[in-house]
Amino acid sequence: MRGLMEKFVPLHLKKRIMACILHIETSTNVCSVAVSEDGQCIFEQKAQGEQGAGAESLGTMVDEAMSFTDNHAIPFDAVSVSCGPGSYTGLRIGVSMAKGICYGRNLKLIAVPTLELLCVPLLLGEKIKEDNALLCPMLDARRMEVYAALYDRALKTIRDVSADIVEADIYKQWLDERPVYFFGNGAEKCKDVITHPNAHFIEGVEPLAKWMQPLAERRFLNEQFEDVAYFVPFYLKDFVAIKPKKLL
Secondary structure, eight states: OOHHHHHHGGGGGGGOOOOEEEEEOOOSSSEHHHHHHHHTTEEEEEEEOOOOOGGHHHHHHHHHHHOOOOHTTTTOOEEEEEOSSOHHOOOOHHHHHHHHHHHHOOEEEEOOOHHHHHHHHHHHHOHHHHHHTTEEEEEEEEEEEEEEEEOOOOOOOOEEEEEEEOOOTTTTTHHHTSEEESSSSSSSGTTOOOOOEEEEEOOOOOOGGGGGHHHHHEEEEEEOOTTTTTTOOOOOSOOOOOOOOOOO
16 A cells, blocks of 8 residues: 555655544445554455445444544544545445544545546556556436546546446547556446447456545645535436336
8 A cells, every 4th residue: 555655646755654543435326434554554344235225324334433442542633535436325424434533533535536546456456467558437317328537557547437328439539549447337238238448347446445545645735625515426427316206
């Protein structure tokens, strides 16, 4: 994890991280909570449910995380929250919880983009060999639509977050130039559509709170904090309510 921090943090900011941060992730059906201190994850839990429903366990997991730090006399310095895009319900619950804790304990609020978060486990692992490869994290949206972005291996944005309709040639201009790795819960629907030889798909990549640490600490060091009163999640698209079917 420390090696990943060295990639993300500028040279003049490479110093010992003396901060304890509570991380909250609720953008998908997997809800998770973690605590990091001095660059290390010291607590983590996750729960799974239907889309957005995993967040029902959030309160319990947050209580356990706070009890853990209180019992070890570790004061929090900030709360980081995965800010989207993703599940409308999940994002609202996660951000509301994070803001409530910040108000109650007078803590700083840090927003971590969900698609950047998805890239962290790949950057920590060894599944991507090519130095010039691009990362395309994807979150499932409606029908054949995904929320996606393109990053290089230094997490520099190559293409901003967008709601993409999955078609064979949608990422062709980048695939023609170099390998692109697709992952996240939206990538599954793309496998049979995007068949370019430079397209690679990685399964099982989830946006988990434990991976938020390097991104949150970079923002903590740079003092990139959010206004607790006015911060809202990055929904990307307007919420569309679906009327339930009438019972017969």
